[in-house]
Amino acid sequence: MSTADKYTVETITDVRPWTDALFSFRTTRDRGYRFVPGQFARLGVNGAAEGSIVWRAYSIASAAHDEHLEFFSVVVPGGQFTSRLSKLKEGDPIYVERKSYGFLTTDRFEAGKDLWMLATGTGLAPFLSILHDFDTWEHYENLILVQSVRTQPELAYEDLIRGFEGSEYYGEFAHKLRYARIVTREPVPNTLRDRVTKLISSGVLEENIGLRLDQERSRIMLCGNPEMVEDSRRILIERGFRMSRRGDPGHLAVENYW
Ligand code: NAP
Numbered sequence: 001m002s003t004a005d006k007y008t009v010e011t012i013t014d015v016r017p018w019t020d021a022l023f024s025f026r027t028t029r030d031r032g033y034r035f036v037p038g039q040f041a042r043l044g045v046n047g048a049a050e051g052s053i054v055w056r057a058y059s060i061a062s063a064a065h066d067e068h069l070e071f072f073s074v075v076v077p078g079g080q081f082t083s084r085l086s087k088l089k090e091g092d093p094i095y096v097e098r099k100s101y102g103f104l105t106t107d108r109f110e111a112g113k114d115l116w117m118l119a120t121g122t123g124l125a126p127f128l129s130i131l132h133d134f135d136t137w138e139h140y141e142n143l144i145l146v147q148s149v150r151t152q153p154e155l156a157y158e159d160l161i162r163g164f165e166g167s168e169y170y171g172e173f174a175h176k177l178r179y180a181r182i183v184t185r186e187p188v189p190n191t192l193r194d195r196v197t198k199l200i201s202s203g204v205l206e207e208n209i210g211l212r213l214d215q216e217r218s219r220i221m222l223c224g225n226p227e228m229v230e231d232s233r234r235i236l237i238e239r240g241f242r243m244s245r246r247g248d249p250g251h252l253a254v255e256n257y258w
Pocket of ligand 1: 074077121122149225228
């Protein structure tokens with residue numbers, strides 16, 4: 001395959017900063033680009049050497065039916081990719097591999113009534129895409145979104161998440177969504193304070209959400225900080241949950257973020 005077959009050249013159409021280190025951006029989308037909500041794209045930006053491209057995986061935050069692609073990023077100190085990416089402006093080019101990747105998708109599960117989506121930091125992105133998938137709303141009785149960040153300004157996308165209620169398209173389903181916010185490094189009203197791992201172990205998360213984590217009903221997705229993913233996975237496996245594997249659906253699907 002030639003490089004031109006491997007990726008398309010897209011354009012940044014919008015950049016939205018949330019904090020000094022956290023931003024979202026949109027790009028144009030090739031008409032042939034396909035993905036399943038929860039998957040990631042591989043994005044390229046021009047590197048330091050003439051003609052070089054630096055590539056990195058990014059979960060897609062936008063809906064499968066959107067005409068654009070949206071991504072949610074943190075600037076990694078000293079990171080080759082994100083330091084370049086964070087300087088991009090509307091109108092700049094960005095490369096998008098034609099293929100989409102990853103298994104953090106609801107088709108890994110069978111049955112199940114409650115879909116738990118546990119995110120830290122920018123690990124929220126795939127869940128935003130999944131939340132725009134009408135099939136998910138139809139299939140599950142409850143959608144539980146848990147967003148854990150260090151400080152209040154990092155609670156990105158709150159308006160979008162709260163906006164399902166009252167939305168022309170999603171309004172009829174919106175009562176299914178239960179949204180818990182965790183801010184771990186400062187006190188913020190109406191948020192939880194402990195790490196999600198501790199909240200699962202202590203039972204406080206279930207109490208707060210008003211639903212039990214049980215193998216019959218619950219399907220659980222974890223995305224974000226690799227230690228959070230690993231620790232949560234261990235706690236849940238100890239409680240009898242099983243990883244979903246290709247051709248062998250279980251209760252858990254995970255994606256590490258770095
Ligand atoms: P983060 O350290 O991942 O924290 C986000 C949330 O996850 C916080 O509430 C944090 O709680 C919680 N958390 C962290 N470890 C956990 C664990 N083991 N179990 C349960 N919860 C846990 O912070 P971030 O702001 O999203 O990212 C921080 C840094 O990570 C960035 O500045 C960047 O350097 C790096 N990062 C790198 C990449 C990459 O692609 N290379 C991508 C994203 C982030 P606490 O406050 O208690 O820690």
